[in-house]
Amino acid sequence: MSKVTQIVEDLLAPIMEEMNLEVVEVEYKKEGSNWFLRVFIDNESGTIDIDDCGAVSERLSERLDEVDPIPTAYFLEVSSPGAERPLRKENDYRKAVGKHVHIVTKEEIDGHTVFEGELTSFEEGVLTVAEAKKTHRISLAQIESARLAIVF
Numbered sequence: 001m002s003k004v005t006q007i008v009e010d011l012l013a014p015i016m017e018e019m020n021l022e023v024v025e026v027e028y029k030k031e032g033s034n035w036f037l038r039v040f041i042d043n044e045s046g047t048i049d050i051d052d053c054g055a056v057s058e059r060l061s062e063r064l065d066e067v068d069p070i071p072t073a074y075f076l077e078v079s080s081p082g083a084e085r086p087l088r089k090e091n092d093y094r095k096a097v098g099k100h101v102h103i104v105t106k107e108e109i110d111g112h113t114v115f116e117g118e119l120t121s122f123e124e125g126v127l128t129v130a131e132a133k134k135t136h137r138i139s140l141a142q143i144e145s146a147r148l149a150i151v152f
Helices: 003-019 050-067 090-096
Strands: 022-031 034-042 075-079 100-109 112-123 126-130 135-139 143-148
Touching (some): 003 022, 034 050, 050 075, 100 135, 112 135
Antiparallel strands (some): 100 112, 112 126, 126 135
16 A cells, blocks of 8 residues: 555545445556546445545545645546445455455465355455355455456
């Protein structure tokens, strides 16, 4: 996590608590010649709307203007994480049990680094993912990236 993203998460904490929302991810990166500060938010029911995003954007923008932690010009974007929400925190995995997930591991497990299937359980830092013909147990320490996945 970069210094900027940590500062932004700290600034967001009281806003999120007051609005009963959660930060899914904060990303600060350069695309072309422009810098973008992207904040992905969600709530317990997964029903973030444009009003939620606008309210968070307005309040965060005020705090960023006060603290001024970013020395360059940037675009602030606040949005929902979408249907293929990233899984980062233990609570994300708990809420994803019973849903379809896409997992990429740092090293091979059972000859693979990509797993897609139903997250059947999450206990003591270990996920159980049921693919079509096999079930895999993957520890959080082995995960490079994880997200919900849409099944077609």
